[in-house]
Amino acid sequence: MRPRRSLIRTFLVAAVATGASLALAGPATGQVDEGWGQYQGNAARTGAATAAPAPPYTMGWQAEAAIGTPQDLLGFPVPVVVGGLAVVVGRESVIAVAVADGTVAWSIERAPGPSTPAATTEDGSLVLVTEGGGDDDTATSEASTPSAATPTVAVTPSPSAPPDLAVVSALVALDPETGERVWEHALPDVSRTGPAILGDRAFVGTDGGDLIAVEAASGDALWDASVGDEVVLPLAAADDLVLAAAASTEVGGSSVLVAVGAADGEEAWRHTPALAGSPVGAPSVGDGTAYVALGDRSLVALELADGTERWSAPMNRAGGLPPTIQDDLVVAVDASGQIYGFDTEDGQERWDHALNLGFVGAPVAVPGAIVVPGDDRTVASLDPENGELIDRLQVSGDVVVGIAATPDTLVASVSSDAPSLLGLVHDDDRPLVHVPSPTTPDLPSLLGAWLVAAVPLVAILWVVGRRLWTALPPIELPVEDAVSEASGGGDGGEDGDGEGDEVDR
Numbered sequence: 001m002r003p004r005r006s007l008i009r010t011f012l013v014a015a016v017a018t019g020a021s022l023a024l025a026g027p028a029t030g031q032v033d034e035g036w037g038q039y040q041g042n043a044a045r046t047g048a049a050t051a052a053p054a055p056p057y058t059m060g061w062q063a064e065a066a067i068g069t070p071q072d073l074l075g076f077p078v079p080v081v082v083g084g085l086a087v088v089v090g091r092e093s094v095i096a097v098a099v100a101d102g103t104v105a106w107s108i109e110r111a112p113g114p115s116t117p118a119a120t121t122e123d124g125s126l127v128l129v130t131e132g133g134g135d136d137d138t139a140t141s142e143a144s145t146p147s148a149a150t151p152t153v154a155v156t157p158s159p160s161a162p163p164d165l166a167v168v169s170a171l172v173a174l175d176p177e178t179g180e181r182v183w184e185h186a187l188p189d190v191s192r193t194g195p196a197i198l199g200d201r202a203f204v205g206t207d208g209g210d211l212i213a214v215e216a217a218s219g220d221a222l223w224d225a226s227v228g229d230e231v232v233l234p235l236a237a238a239d240d241l242v243l244a245a246a247a248s249t250e251v252g253g254s255s256v257l258v259a260v261g262a263a264d265g266e267e268a269w270r271h272t273p274a275l276a277g278s279p280v281g282a283p284s285v286g287d288g289t290a291y292v293a294l295g296d297r298s299l300v301a302l303e304l305a306d307g308t309e310r311w312s313a314p315m316n317r318a319g320g321l322p323p324t325i326q327d328d329l330v331v332a333v334d335a336s337g338q339i340y341g342f343d344t345e346d347g348q349e350r351w352d353h354a355l356n357l358g359f360v361g362a363p364v365a366v367p368g369a370i371v372v373p374g375d376d377r378t379v380a381s382l383d384p385e386n387g388e389l390i391d392r393l394q395v396s397g398d399v400v401v402g403i404a405a406t407p408d409t410l411v412a413s414v415s416s417d418a419p420s421l422l423g424l425v426h427d428d429d430r431p432l433v434h435v436p437s438p439t440t441p442d443l444p445s446l447l448g449a450w451l452v453a454a455v456p457l458v459a460i461l462w463v464v465g466r467r468l469w470t471a472l473p474p475i476e477l478p479v480e481d482a483v484s485e486a487s488g489g490g491d492g493g494e495d496g497d498g499e500g501d502e503v504d505r
Helices: 006-011 443-469 481-486
Strands: 057-064 081-084 085-087 095-097 104-111 125-129 169-176 179-186 194-199 201-205 210-215 221-226 236-238 241-246 256-261 265-270 283-288 289-292 296-304 309-314 324-326 329-333 337-342 349-354 364-367 367-373 378-382 389-394 399-405 412-416 420-426
Touching: 057 389, 085 125, 085 179, 095 283, 194 236, 221 378, 256 289, 283 324, 289 329, 296 329, 337 367, 364 399, 367 399, 378 399
Parallel strands: none
Antiparallel strands: 057 420, 081 085, 085 095, 095 104, 125 169, 169 179, 194 201, 201 210, 210 221, 236 241, 241 256, 256 265, 283 289, 289 296, 296 309, 324 329, 329 337, 337 349, 364 367, 367 378, 378 389, 399 412, 412 420
16 A cells, blocks of 8 residues: 555655654754654754664554545654654644553644644744645645635634634644644645744745744744745754755746745755756755755755755665764665665765665664664664664554654554554564665675576586487598598599598597
8 A cells, every 4th residue: 555646745846755753953963862853853854863762673552643544645744752742743633642652642623734743842842733725635725725715814812722724824833731722823825844943933834935934932923035936845954044945836947955044034055956857855954964865866965054065976766855864874765765875974875775665754863773664564674884674563554654763662653544653662572683685786695596506507417418419420521632641542542532531529
């Protein structure tokens, strides 16, 4: 069973698949603290946890979550963690469960629209989510089209008021302990990016190509910048810059990666792929470098300060997920489910592993492993040193959409006929395995297999060949006159008729 096109559109500009999870806003170092309050762990989207259970894994608990089946999954419902609760945004609701045991803490309604990862403020006092846009996977439903009957400016409700289903789209702040509404800020168009929080500011992108900044504590507007035709992939923010993949809606139009100032929305730089019309994936940032996978089958590293390209590394297929950064390793995923480990300094490929899955979410880097959510009920773990598969867990459900990491539990969102959140914990009873990628030649095994096949084949050919050789009739070769003379035959005499003697082989 495969996720539908709406999931693919949301996380790969112009045609590929994507998404995944991780923690709190902070410096872009490639490692983050133990929190997991934002998509890909922090505003920089590094995807790395300093504390998390190690593989192998087993299911610790399961909790219902209305995030959709693989046939109607809209958006990318990846959990985040705040105050011991895992929060996930579904099609029409937001649900929070206890990380310890999966007990439901609260569930509230939201205006129907694409599922996007939530984000928590630095002090953990608020959870920000987006809502609205309707159920149509192209976001052109009646609820997403402004009119006299669908106001584009929302009236701030009381904390317990239900959502205004007529609102085009809105950024909403919730109390993480109760789910009650604290404030909401109306957006000019549908938002699929989910919020990114850097310091005291929150940022979202819209289908209309806008980047919008508000105060995280109050929802008060700060600035609005137009950066392209549409912004549908998750934003990244670090070092006072906000990065957005701005797509073109024109056939053959150029997509760009745009960096704007977090304080004022002024454009700092933009990177346009060399291949015209190439899609731009969701970015991540580590140690002053921005990483992004492009539709021209490459991963590029750019100087965060000015957008100068540092290096470009090839992949077999296009990518769109935010690359995961752990220390000096950057991990990228292409549309075929192949995972690559590159050196952050020069882009040299250290390893790759073909998981051969129809859908793969963004990897989560935990100490000693790269954990990859995928379809076919799969949570795969790779060795960050060599890319070998060290664990593969089959879970309840169909598509593992994304993962959030905590010190004792990985929380996974799973799409199926009974969608749910899963708590994955370390399993002491299963050993790790060491399986190389199907694309990696195993020379000892290949040589052994060749010998096994070659030895009997050579023996058979030898026996059959000898029998055929001895069964052949004698061969008559002509004897030249010169040869006959040299042997005493003169000019041949009566025997000089040129006929050859019979010669045995």
